[in-house]
Amino acid sequence: MTRPAETASGAPPRARVFFALWPTAAIARRLHKEGERVHTATGGRRMRRDTLHLTLAFIGDIPRERLDDLRAAADKVAFPPFTLQLDRIAGWRHNHIVWVGATEVPAELESLVSQLNAALAAGGFPVERRKFAAHVTLLRNARGELAASELDPSIVWPVGEFVLVESDLRPEGAQYTVVATWPCVGGARD
Template identity: 25%
Template sequence: MAQVRRLRTGAAADAGINVRPAARSNLHVTVAFLGEVPDDRLGTVQEALSRAVELWHRPPLRRRRSRSGEETSAAAEHPGSSGRPPPRLRLGGGGRFGRGRFTVLWVGLLGEVDALHRLAETIRRELRRSRIPFDWRPLRPHLTLARPGDRLDRASIDEDLSVLDSYLGPCWPATELVLVRSHLGPRPTYDRLAAWPLGS
């Protein structure tokens, strides 16, 4: 968050302009968006997510071809390994969603984002199997920094985008998948409903 304070958006927030900066406690990477889920379906969602994380943890299979041309499969793991390590990510680059009063400023994710894509694909497959509706749009790994809308001029937003474009943060592990319920509004909040470790 120290980097955010160096942006025009951060300076505006410090000056009392309502650019709706994301609270540190609310920072997250959405890998699947479910929308409205009735309470009586939450158990089904949790079961689907449990299966997805279990499948994601399984080591990838290596294909082997015998002399006769037949294929066999073997887990690509070392003796004693218990699954995947958590994906290591870092913040870098950035962008803007929307324009005018709908402007959202975000910072991108770099590092082992392929692991996040595999996780998202596995989650969506299990949600589909359980007939849980979800947003089909492709995963674009990012953290929302602020929702300045039209309360900052375009030149300030463009300057922030230029700063984000050259930013490269430290590496950190994504250690868990969390199911949250969102309460949207001027100050969004999130209720933590369940979590699954992403590290072995």
Template identity: 30%
Template sequence: MQTTRCFVAVQIGPPAISMLSKLLGKLGSSCGGVRWTRAEQLHLTLKFCGEVDNILLPKICEAMRAAVSGVEPFRVDLSGLGAFPKGKPPRVVWVGMDSGVEPLRWIHGELDRSLEEIGIPREVRPFAPHITLGRVARGADLSKLEQAIESLQAEAVSDFEVDEVVLMAATKERGKPVYDIIDSVDL
């Protein structure tokens, strides 16, 4: 059986990528112990599918098409910088959204329902749309990270248009994640 590690996502437009790249540069220079996301890998995950049998890929693509059927293109306003989980040592540094959240939740919910029918489990946690900027490693200086997140809040502002959804394959090359588009669906 051949498998593919994949996820359904929204790609981010160039102005937002530019802002996020600058933000990543500042975060990276102010605190170590975090595996920062490379600019070309930034995306908004709608549904992580995991390692799936390649036979399921066409069905995932069908579910993606059904989930966005009737959804018009919309804008997402990025705002806010933070870390998950709350109240515990952070594992993920993220940028959040002010607007565009409801259509993202709708698409996620439709994907979750239809993909469960083909054996991909529903998400356990509530969907919180965000863009992952980095993953915190053990031994990271959490006080410096917290200070950096606080001081850069005002710079985490941009927007982009969501006009397509993509199915991405996730592989590793020389230990770094690489994402390739398997299929895309226009809104």
């Protein structure tokens, strides 16, 4: 049996990962523009356009050898294409985050998250127990209050895939790399 490469500390290499919906360039630009717009009122640290996403399941730090187990869990998920309408912008005072989200979460998205969590749990991964909150974080460390309001016009996001992302934490901010993609039913696999 071959052992995986070890880090300088002698521990197996690890990966910090999560599953997400990843926006197209056009949707990321619009999300980024909304972050820019509210930044003047709330302050805080804007998320870079290339890091904007909607988290489906945060896995966290795992041994790199378990990445294949994550892929196998995600392979069990089947979902039709759907449209996500991001129509609300608000702030969470408790964690100083400004976000955009959906007033009504599509049933297809709820099903996708439910299937993914069930497959992850069956694979021995921890899953979030709180109710899923479909949102995209625009700002962190926001200082001002931002009351919930309608996003006009709303952001219409056609969803046809979900991804597994690796997060590399650096002093200048997290760097994200999409490591695998799962298309909707009838879509082509990367």
